[in-house]
Amino acid sequence: MASKYVLVCQNVDCMQRGSGELFQKLKDKLAGSEDIEVKSYICFGGCQSGPNIVLYPQKVWYCGVKQSDVEDIAAHVEGGPEVERLTHGIDPTLKDLIYQVLDAGLF
Numbered sequence: 001m002a003s004k005y006v007l008v009c010q011n012v013d014c015m016q017r018g019s020g021e022l023f024q025k026l027k028d029k030l031a032g033s034e035d036i037e038v039k040s041y042i043c044f045g046g047c048q049s050g051p052n053i054v055l056y057p058q059k060v061w062y063c064g065v066k067q068s069d070v071e072d073i074a075a076h077v078e079g080g081p082e083v084e085r086l087t088h089g090i091d092p093t094l095k096d097l098i099y100q101v102l103d104a105g106l107f
């Protein structure tokens with residue numbers, strides 16, 4: 001069973017900005033890691049700043065993600081450095097709310 005999750009928003013706004021392709025690329029990239037699962041997420045509420053990807057339990061929120069960011073995000077999930085440039089632009093209150101929902105096991 002996975003112990004780390006890469007949650008990729010697959011709702012309308014993020015999808016229009018390419019999150020479907022991001023989801024597939026991350027899934028392919030991380031396919032060999034048994035403790036990591038790439039999962040779709042219904043919506044994080046940060047729709048205007050998407051595509052949004054949240055790493056859990058690390059509680060790192062990446063917004064405005066581009067296809068060219070996939071390598072760096074995958075590297076972070078596998079133990080590399082956080083991709084600092086993608087961590088800005090989401091209201092901290094929204095982040096806390098979503099992290100509480102995830103802590104409650106709703107994903």
Ligand code: FES
Nearest residue numbers: 009011014044047
């Ligand atoms: S559509 Fe992705 S956060 Fe809402």
